[in-house]
Amino acid sequence: MSIIEKDTRYIMNTYKRFPVEIASGRGSLAFSYDGKRYIDMGSGIGVTSFGIADEIWQNAVTEQIKKVQHMSNLYYTEPCVRLAEMLCERTGMSKMFFSNSGAEANECLIKGARKHAADTKGPEYSTIITLKNSFHGRTITTLSATGQEHYHELFTPLTPGFVHAEPEDMDDMKRLVRENKVAAVLIECIQGEGGVVPLSREYVKELRRFTEENDILLAVDEVQTGNGRTGEFYAYMNYGISPDIVSTAKGLAGGLPLGATLFSEKLQNVMGYGEHGSTFGGNPVSCAAACSIVSRIDDALLEEVREKSRFIFDTMNGAEGVEGVSGLGLMVGIKTVKPAGDVLAECMENGVLCLTAKDKVRLLPALNIPMDLLKEALDVLKKACR
Numbered sequence: 001m002s003i004i005e006k007d008t009r010y011i012m013n014t015y016k017r018f019p020v021e022i023a024s025g026r027g028s029l030a031f032s033y034d035g036k037r038y039i040d041m042g043s044g045i046g047v048t049s050f051g052i053a054d055e056i057w058q059n060a061v062t063e064q065i066k067k068v069q070h071m072s073n074l075y076y077t078e079p080c081v082r083l084a085e086m087l088c089e090r091t092g093m094s095k096m097f098f099s100n101s102g103a104e105a106n107e108c109l110i111k112g113a114r115k116h117a118a119d120t121k122g123p124e125y126s127t128i129i130t131l132k133n134s135f136h137g138r139t140i141t142t143l144s145a146t147g148q149e150h151y152h153e154l155f156t157p158l159t160p161g162f163v164h165a166e167p168e169d170m171d172d173m174k175r176l177v178r179e180n181k182v183a184a185v186l187i188e189c190i191q192g193e194g195g196v197v198p199l200s201r202e203y204v205k206e207l208r209r210f211t212e213e214n215d216i217l218l219a220v221d222e223v224q225t226g227n228g229r230t231g232e233f234y235a236y237m238n239y240g241i242s243p244d245i246v247s248t249a250k251g252l253a254g255g256l257p258l259g260a261t262l263f264s265e266k267l268q269n270v271m272g273y274g275e276h277g278s279t280f281g282g283n284p285v286s287c288a289a290a291c292s293i294v295s296r297i298d299d300a301l302l303e304e305v306r307e308k309s310r311f312i313f314d315t316m317n318g319a320e321g322v323e324g325v326s327g328l329g330l331m332v333g334i335k336t337v338k339p340a341g342d343v344l345a346e347c348m349e350n351g352v353l354c355l356t357a358k359d360k361v362r363l364l365p366a367l368n369i370p371m372d373l374l375k376e377a378l379d380v381l382k383k384a385c386r
Contacts, residue, residue, distance in 0.1 A: 025052030102223030103137030105259035117183030196333025
């Protein structure tokens with residue numbers, strides 16, 4: 001049987017895979033088993049921050065594998081501590097918890113927010129407000145937090161304690177706070193799976209003021225938007241706010257599974273002995289990989305991300321068949337006249353791998369994609385949009 005036939009035979013049919021079998025790659029290029037070359041504009045849904053088989057990342061991973069690939073969290077490992085220090089210094093946060101994925105990072109965020117509210121205001125303060133059109137993960141609890149009904153339909157009963165506010169509507173937010181005992185508000189600064197829709201700076205800043213005035217935690221989901229993706233280290237930094245809790249994953253370890261939940265000084269002691277745990281969280285190989293990523297997300301790279309973002313927006317805005325461009329940094333959504341799936345298929349046929357988000361073509365290239373490959377990919381995309 002072929003790879004595709006074996007996949008169909010042995011793997012649960014939860015993904016609508018494209019008929020492309022990737023054998024290898026380097027940087028922003030991927031190659032199929034039949035030798036076809038593709039420009040990767042999706043980076044594994046924002047995961048391979050410095051592209052495929054990045055040498056610095058490879059060296060960090062292989063050097064750590066030679067030492068120790070895993071230890072129980074009953075013991076200390078240097079890469080875990082080094083990464084925690086790097087993230088705290090970059091964000092001003094005080095403590096963190098390492099897990100394996102974005103969904104797990106959000107589970108920890110939810111537990112921490114509810115425990116803090118219970119400790120400081122009472123156990124009845126357990127409701128978490130999220131925004132409609134949001135996406136926070138696929139576990140039952142993070143699915144419950146997700147503000148899109150179609151994700152809920154097959155998996156009821158959901159975890160209680162979540163209500164969903166209209167984005168950009170502070171009156172609706174205030175109504176939900178009046179009607180519920182609220183522990184926290186959880187937002188994505190850019191709703192990625194919801195169509196690459198950025199929240200306005202005015203709304204986010206007003207929300208931060210409101211939560212502070214009402215003793216409500218503000219949590220930010222940076223699973224997709226974090227680690228340099230938007231032209232700042234984390235997306236909330238574009239908005240001039242300081243959240244109480246931040247979750248992140250995807251591009252953090254450049255291709256290995258790793259999630260992190262960061263807590264501000266106010267919450268640095270919210271979790272005590274035995275109150276949370278993870279077997280693989282803080283794995284030394286994943287953390288060594290993440291250290292190699294975080295250490296290279298410097299001011300020069302972030303400016304490069306912003307420059308490439310401007311180029312994408314300038315190139316695609318007003319192009320034939322394009323209705324609009326949204327997003328921030330190298331997290332871009334393109335609304336096309338043609339169905340996004342048709343544009344995606346034509347791009348793939350012509351050697352460019354893109355993504356979709358609702359009715360938009362979504363671009364999440366490696367942060368260091370070479371400008372010549374970016375231009376080549378956008379030429380293919382523009383033709384596909386016509």
